[in-house]
Amino acid sequence: MSDIMLLGDQAISAIAVHECGEPLQDLRRAPALRLDPRLADPAGEYAHLRAGVVDRLVTAQTMLPIGIRLLIVEGYRPLEVQADSYTLRLDNLTRAHPHRNAAWLRQETSRFVAPPEVSGHVAGAAVDLTLCDADGAELWLGSQLNDIASEACYTDCADLPPQARRHRNELARALQAVGLVNYPTQWWHWSYGDRYWAFHTGAQAARYATIARWIQPDDAG
Numbered sequence: 001m002s003d004i005m006l007l008g009d010q011a012i013s014a015i016a017v018h019e020c021g022e023p024l025q026d027l028r029r030a031p032a033l034r035l036d037p038r039l040a041d042p043a044g045e046y047a048h049l050r051a052g053v054v055d056r057l058v059t060a061q062t063m064l065p066i067g068i069r070l071l072i073v074e075g076y077r078p079l080e081v082q083a084d085s086y087t088l089r090l091d092n093l094t095r096a097h098p099h100r101n102a103a104w105l106r107q108e109t110s111r112f113v114a115p116p117e118v119s120g121h122v123a124g125a126a127v128d129l130t131l132c133d134a135d136g137a138e139l140w141l142g143s144q145l146n147d148i149a150s151e152a153c154y155t156d157c158a159d160l161p162p163q164a165r166r167h168r169n170e171l172a173r174a175l176q177a178v179g180l181v182n183y184p185t186q187w188w189h190w191s192y193g194d195r196y197w198a199f200h201t202g203a204q205a206a207r208y209a210t211i212a213r214w215i216q217p218d219d220a221g
C-alpha cells in the first residue's frame with residue numbers, strides 16, 4: 001500500500017485547474033441513479049455532482065451485470081465540511097504522533113481525508129458509491145463504505161471474500177470504462193475532472209474547481 005499517490009502530495013496540488021463551467025446536477029432528479037440517504041443533509045448538497053460526472057455514472061451503470069446498480073452515497077461536500085473533517089483527522093494524528101513533522105502529518109491525514117484545496121468532493125467531481133441489487137439492497141464489497149478501520153478499505157486489499165472481490169472488480173470495470181479514477185485507499189471513492197483524476201490520466205489540468213458554497217436556486221436572488 002506504500003506506493004499509493006496520496007492526495008496530500010505536492011504532485012497533486014501542483015496540477016492546474018481550468019474550470020469548465022459545468023453546473024452541479026441534482027441526483028434527486030436523476031431517477032436512473034439510486035441515491036442512499038445515510039449522509040443526507042437538509043439542503044441536499046450531498047446529492048449534487050457535476051453534470052459530466054452524472055452522465056458518466058449513468059453510462060457506467062449500463063455496463064454492470066444485469067440486476068446490479070450503482071448506489072450513490074455522497075457527491076458534493078461544502079468546503080467548510082471538508083475543512084472540518086481534515087482538521088479533525090490532522091489533530092488526532094498530531095496527538096497520536098507528536099514527534100512527526102508537518103509534512104508527514106499532512107501526507108498521512110490525506111490518506112483518508114483530502115486537504116480541502118484538492119478535494120474532489122468540494123468540486124462536485126468525486127463520489128462515494130457502492131453497488132445494490134434491483135431492489136436497492138446493498139451488496140457486500142468487503143467493508144462498510146467509509147470504514148477506514150481495517151485494510152479492507154484499500155481497493156486492492158488481498159484478503160477479501162471472493163464475492164466481495166468480484167463486486168469490487170465489477171464496480172471498477174464499469175467506472176474505469178467511463179473515465180473515472182479511484183482513490184486506492186478507499187474502494188468507494190471515485191472521481192472525474194479533479195486534480196487526482198488529472199494526475200492519473202495525464203490531463204493537462206483539472207476541469208472542476210472548488211465550489212466553496214453551493215447555493216440553492218431559490219436562495220440565489
Ligand SMILES: C[C@@H](N)C(=O)N[C@H](C)C(=O)O
Nearest residue numbers: 112113114119120121146
Ligand atoms: C472522508 C472520506 N469519506 C472521504 O471522502 N475521503 C476522501 C479522500 C476525501 O476527503 O475527499
